Amino acid sequence: MDNVLAKPADICCLKGSFHSGEATGSTIQIDGIDTYVVKPHPDNANGNVLLFFPDAFGLHINSFLMMDVFAECGYLTLGVDYFLGDPVTKHSLTPLSDPNFDFESWKNKHLKASEEAAARWVKAVKAQYGTGDDVKFVCVGYCWGARFVCQQLSADGICKVGAIAHPSFLKESDVFYVQGEYTSKFIESKLTGISTHRLLGAQYRQTVPA
Numbered sequence: 297m298d299n300v301l302a303k304p305a306d307i308c309c310l311k312g313s314f315h316s317g318e319a320t321g322s323t324i325q326i327d328g329i330d331t332y333v334v335k336p337h338p339d340n341a342n343g344n345v346l347l348f349f350p351d352a353f354g355l356h357i358n359s360f361l362m363m364d365v366f367a368e369c370g371y372l373t374l375g376v377d378y379f380l381g382d383p384v385t386k387h388s389l390t391p392l393s394d395p396n397f398d399f400e401s402w403k404n405k406h407l408k409a410s411e412e413a414a415a416r417w418v419k420a421v422k423a424q425y426g427t428g429d430d431v432k433f434v435c436v437g438y439c440w441g442a443r444f445v446c447q448q449l450s451a452d453g454i455c456k457v458g459a460i461a462h463p464s465f466l467k468e469s470d471v472f473y474v475q476g477e478y479t480s481k482f483i484e485s486k487l488t489g490i491s492t493h494r495l496l497g498a499q500y501r502q503t504v505p506a
Contacts, residue, residue, distance in 0.1 A: 319360035321367070327420035329413060330377035332360060334367040342370035344432045345425050347418065347448065347455065349441025350375060352391070354383025371434070372425065376417045378410040378444075407465065414444050422454050432456055439464045446470040 321334030332355050336342070346366050350359045355377050366373045377383075382405075388397040425431065435458040437445035442463030448455040450473040 317357065317361045319357065320364050321360060321373070323355075326374070326376075326424065327416055329380065329417045329420075330355065331417070332363060332373075332375040332377075334360075334363050334373045336367045336370045336372060340368070340370045341372070343428070343430055344371055344434060345421070346371035346373045347421065347433060347435040348373060348375035349378075349414065349435065349437035349444040350383075351439035351441060352384040354379050354385060356383070356385060366436070374421060374425075376414060378413040378417065379406055380409070380413060382406070410440070411444075414447075418448065418454060426454065434458060436460070438462065442466050443470040446474050449474045451475065 319332075319334075321332050324331050324333050332348075346363075348359065348363050348366070353359070355375055359375055363373045363375050382402075384391045384399070384402060387402065388394040391397050391399045391402070422433070426433065433448070433455045435445050435448045435455045437443070437458070437460045439462050442460040443466050445455075445458040445460050446466070447453055447470070449458045452473075
């Protein structure tokens with residue numbers, strides 16, 4: 297049984313406000329998928345690449361401003377539109393309370409499709425940006441994007457370091473094969489008590505030889 301560690305998106309995930317500011321990056325296509333890219337200043341560049349996996353709101357001004365900050369820290373930063381032009385904001389700014397929007401249908405449409413798009417995108421990103429021997433990939437994921445970070449921190453992924461915030465739709469199988477230890481920031485309040493024990497148990501099984 298694939299136990300749920302972090303519950304589906306709830307009202308705490310899908311409410312909030314859009315920030316204001318001027319994004320410094322641009323949108324390009326990587327393997328046919330819209331990608332927000334922002335480059336660090338040459339004097340501050342560390343030569344590494346940060347993959348940004350957004351929440352259900354997709355690539356919008358809040359995401360752009362966060363990615364701009366990562367670039368200021370020296371990372372070439374790439375954000376993926378794994379909703380392929382159909383983020384929840386295309387339909388509603390209050391998706392869980394809007395009587396004219398069926399969030400469940402939208403969710404079911406994109407759960408698997410976003411994984412397929414992300415996998416294709418990561419493969420193309422590695423081919424395009426991972427040619428140097430010294431290039432390292434890191435990743436961050438918010439809410440919907442949390443499980444993509446877990447995937448990229450497994451043996452099949454390309455990232456060595458990752459961070460998540462406020463995960464949703466996270467299952468035990470998503471974290472079981474994560475390489476290395478979990479931090480206290482990973483085990484956050486959105487996980488239930490039993491989920492925390494399962495997460496720590498998965499870590500123990502993954503790090504301790506049989």
